[in-house]
Amino acid sequence: xxxxxxxAEALWVTIGLGxxxxxxxxxxxxxxxxxxLLARGRLRESQRHAIQHALGPIWETNHVWLIFVIxxxxxxxxxxxxxxxxxxxxPIALALIGIVLRGAAFSFHAYGIQSDATRERxxxxxAWSSCVTPVLxxxxxxxxxxxxxxxxxxGVTTGFIxxxxxxxxxxxxxxxxxxxxxxxxxxxxxxxxxxxxxxxGRKALASEVVAGLLAVAVFVAAxxxxxxxxxxxxxxxxxWPLQVATAAFAACTGLTLWRGQYRIAxxxxxxxxxxxxxxxxxxxxxxxxxxxxxxxxxxxxxxxLPALTVxxxxxxxxxxxxxxxxxxxxxxxxxxxxx
Amino acid sequence: MxxxxxxxxxxxxxxxxxxxxxxxxxAMPLLMVAAEWRSYRxxxxxxxxxxxxxxxxxxILFAVGAVSGxxxxxxxxxxxxxxxxxxxxxxxxxxxxxxxxxxxxxxxLGIYLYGWERVPRAVHLGSGVVVAxxxxxxxxxxxxxxxxxxxxxxxxxxxxxxxxxVDLWRAFFTPAFPTQALHMALAAYxxxxxxxxGIHAWRLRADPNSAFHRAAVxxxxxxxxxxxxxQALSGDxxxxxxxxxxxxxxxxxxxxxxxxxxxxxLLGGVPDVANRTVDFGIHIPKLxxxxxxxxxxxxxxxxNEFPREDxxxxxxxxxxxxxxxxCGLALLAAAAxxxxxxxxxxxxxxxxxxxxxxxxxxPLGLLAVEAGWVVTEVGRQPWIIxxxxxxxxxxxxxxxxxxxxxxxxxxxxxxxxxxxALLRRHVLQVPSxxxxxx
Numbered sequence: 001x002x003x004x005x006x007x008a009e010a011l012w013v014t015i016g017l018g019x020x021x022x023x024x025x026x027x028x029x030x031x032x033x034x035x036x037l038l039a040r041g042r043l044r045e046s047q048r049h050a051i052q053h054a055l056g057p058i059w060e061t062n063h064v065w066l067i068f069v070i071x072x073x074x075x076x077x078x079x080x081x082x083x084x085x086x087x088x089x090x091p092i093a094l095a096l097i098g099i100v101l102r103g104a105a106f107s108f109h110a111y112g113i114q115s116d117a118t119r120e121r122x123x124x125x126x127a128w129s130s131c132v133t134p135v136l137x138x139x140x141x142x143x144x145x146x147x148x149x150x151x152x153x154x155g156v157t158t159g160f161i162x163x164x165x166x167x168x169x170x171x172x173x174x175x176x177x178x179x180x181x182x183x184x185x186x187x188x189x190x191x192x193x194x195x196x197x198x199x200x201g202r203k204a205l206a207s208e209v210v211a212g213l214l215a216v217a218v219f220v221a222a223x224x225x226x227x228x229x230x231x232x233x234x235x236x237x238x239x240w241p242l243q244v245a246t247a248a249f250a251a252c253t254g255l256t257l258w259r260g261q262y263r264i265a266x267x268x269x270x271x272x273x274x275x276x277x278x279x280x281x282x283x284x285x286x287x288x289x290x291x292x293x294x295x296x297x298x299x300x301x302x303x304x305l306p307a308l309t310v311x312x313x314x315x316x317x318x319x320x321x322x323x324x325x326x327x328x329x330x331x332x333x334x335x336x337x338x339x
Numbered sequence: 340m341x342x343x344x345x346x347x348x349x350x351x352x353x354x355x356x357x358x359x360x361x362x363x364x365x366a367m368p369l370l371m372v373a374a375e376w377r378s379y380r381x382x383x384x385x386x387x388x389x390x391x392x393x394x395x396x397x398x399i400l401f402a403v404g405a406v407s408g409x410x411x412x413x414x415x416x417x418x419x420x421x422x423x424x425x426x427x428x429x430x431x432x433x434x435x436x437x438x439x440x441x442x443x444x445x446x447x448l449g450i451y452l453y454g455w456e457r458v459p460r461a462v463h464l465g466s467g468v469v470v471a472x473x474x475x476x477x478x479x480x481x482x483x484x485x486x487x488x489x490x491x492x493x494x495x496x497x498x499x500x501x502x503x504x505v506d507l508w509r510a511f512f513t514p515a516f517p518t519q520a521l522h523m524a525l526a527a528y529x530x531x532x533x534x535x536x537g538i539h540a541w542r543l544r545a546d547p548n549s550a551f552h553r554a555a556v557x558x559x560x561x562x563x564x565x566x567x568x569x570q571a572l573s574g575d576x577x578x579x580x581x582x583x584x585x586x587x588x589x590x591x592x593x594x595x596x597x598x599x600x601x602x603x604x605l606l607g608g609v610p611d612v613a614n615r616t617v618d619f620g621i622h623i624p625k626l627x628x629x630x631x632x633x634x635x636x637x638x639x640x641x642x643n644e645f646p647r648e649d650x651x652x653x654x655x656x657x658x659x660x661x662x663x664x665x666c667g668l669a670l671l672a673a674a675a676x677x678x679x680x681x682x683x684x685x686x687x688x689x690x691x692x693x694x695x696x697x698x699x700x701x702p703l704g705l706l707a708v709e710a711g712w713v714v715t716e717v718g719r720q721p722w723i724i725x726x727x728x729x730x731x732x733x734x735x736x737x738x739x740x741x742x743x744x745x746x747x748x749x750x751x752x753x754x755x756x757x758x759x760a761l762l763r764r765h766v767l768q769v770p771s772x773x774x775x776x777x
Contacts, residue, residue, distance in 0.1 A: 057449035060405055064442045070412050071438045074423050075431020082424035085416030089737045096413055097750065100406045104754055107402030111395045112761040113768055160737060301428040301505045308431060308507075315439040322446045329450060329457055 031184030033130020079299025098133035138176030142169030168225030233283030360404030366531035530704025537701015
């Protein structure tokens with residue numbers, strides 16, 4: 001293997017790592033929208049308050065992982081970025097609207113001086129845009145995995161609706177939403193206390209069941225809609241270890257949720273969801289769009305890859321302690337949300 | 340409307356919207372930190388209240404800036420995929436560094452906004468300093484990308500039209516980078532300082548005894564007084580730079596059709612592109628040559644020297660340039676008046692005429708930012724990479740871009756209106772240290 005291959009692979013893995021971290025942090029923030037929307041009854045206001053309290057200091061940081069992924073993608077694999085942007089223009093544009101509305105509505109709700117009715121409206125915008133965005137992101141994942149998008153030397157040949165409009169893409173979108181909601185419910189259970197935590201714990205268990213069913217559905221559907229992805233995944237040496245580990249962490253999450261050990265559940269659920277994303281990455285096998293755009297055909301300029309890789313590594317060294325401090329102050333130290 | 344025009348307008352609207360929040364993200368942290376520092380040094384609760392109030396406003400501006408910036412990073416591909424396919428590796432390094440700076444900024448801002456009671460004072464103030472520094476760096480890195488589009492280097496164009504033999508650092512440190520970065524950074528501090536001054540001067544006129552607004556003016560005025568003249572100097576450096584590296588842009592900004600020695604500076608005027616003349620307008624002899632070359636008889640190249648198909652839309656560039664310079668001069672005059680009052684140790688709250696002027700010039704800095712951005716962006720047309728790739732060759736094959744333009748305009752209008760309404764409430768709310776909240 002040449003060194004160009006090594007650097008390209010390293011950057012492809014970097015993108016995958018960025019996606020895992022986005023799913024575990026930004027994804028969970030999106031998932032919180034589901035629980036904002038579904039908050040009912042007596043605990044409604046305190047749950048919404050808990051969500052806002054949990055997201056406030058960290059959601060902007062969590063969101064940056066998505067920008068990070070995009071920047072690595074177009075710096076290292078510009079042709080992949082261009083082809084994705086053309087073939088998936090519509091769902092990306094729609095997801096962006098969701099991201100804009102979600103972020104703006106959150107900040108308007110949190111920092112604006114306004115009447116309760118107006119705040120309630122922002123809360124709704126936040127909740128709905130948080131729910132729609134993961135589905136759209138999931139359809140993008142489904143589309144690039146399916147093999148429906150074809151790319152030739154001259155560019156995208158399958159037009160602007162291929163891939164993301166299929167039932168499979170929608171199924172993957174629902175799966176993404178379920179996983180994000182699951183993450184969010186576990187984190188919220190760990191960060192709150194008393195009956196609110198118990199309620200989030202029950203919601204987490206329910207979403208674990210839904211996510212499990214959807215996982216099976218996606219796996220089965222992939223045989224028909226994304227055969228190439230499934231073949232690469234199942235024939236990989238990592239297939240069984242990944243399956244076993246994911247199932248084990250899912251079982252741990254279920255058990256710890258059942259027993260009310262939410263502070264453990266938030267780590268096992270992160271491992272579980274992280275491994276799901278890793279499994280998808282194994283199936284993608286160095287591709288950006290199955291089957292035509294891989295690290296070999298993504299327009300990488302070999303001369304820039306080492307410097308980019310080193311920059312990201314050095315950046316991570318600076319970033320890690322800052323991230324750790326942020327989470328330590330706001331997430332790991334125990335403090336009940338003030339009312 | 341063609342798809343190309345729709346794409347260009349969508350990009351213009353997105354950037355024109357984002358840049359206001361970007362300059363706020365660069366400059367507001369400096370004001371917050373200055374106010375917090377003052378509150379510790381003087382044990383002054385009013386300054387602390389000010390820092391907290393500014394921080395809340397900044398939180399809204401930063402959030403909208405972050406999401407509109409996210410839109411832009413995707414829009415580069417959604418609208419200009421061919422540009423990104425070729426330029427991605429060349430602009431990857433500044434964008435990557437910007438990504439890290441923005442990451443640190445978001446982390447530090449989270450600590451700053453939510454950490455008032457949670458972290459030690461020094462850490463809190465320190466996180467504010469980090470926000471200010473990383474905000475500045477984010478802006479500088481993004482400008483590095485724009486500078487590369489203006490004065491591209493660090494690559495070779497091969498037979499297939501690809502940009503190969505990429506030299507990341509040459510592409511980073513382009514000739515336009517230093518002057519553009521300096522001009523943008525000072526633009527951020529100047530425009531935001533005057534915008535904040537305008538708001539507090541307006542309230543101070545209504546309530547001259549408000550310690551809150553007095554403190555605000557005292558903190559921000561020195562920043563404006565320092566930055567406005569520096570910005571004029573940096574504008575002069577920029578003029579000399581584009582005279583050398585982008586002569587057509589300067590000629591368009593000045594609507595100078597014929598190359599000439601001892602070129603006059605044009606004030607006002609309506610360029611008549613078809614007849615290659617300028618109607619109306621006042622010419623100040625030799626001043627353009629002085630500004631562009633440092634020599635009263637220096638040669639300034641005119642628009643006619645360049646092929647017609649390479650001309651930018653001259654009236655737009657000319658008008659935008661005039662607006663930018665006029666706003667800058669107005670701010671310079673206001674800064675000079677403010678400096679004189681400070682030197683004479685006048686009580687600013689009593690200077691009602693000065694406060695009125697501050698209120699009136701408040702929006703001009705932000706207007707100048709927009710106008711300046713139009714000069715550099717429209718002035719580069721028809722190129723997306725100057726001399727290398729034309730805008731029309733970079734656009735996406737996606738049809739129906741008019742729809743996404745319409746949605747973008749509606750979305751940004753809505754967000755802009757809401758932000759203004761929310762900030763208005765922030766401003767009008769009576770500080771808690773001086774009475775009950777309404």
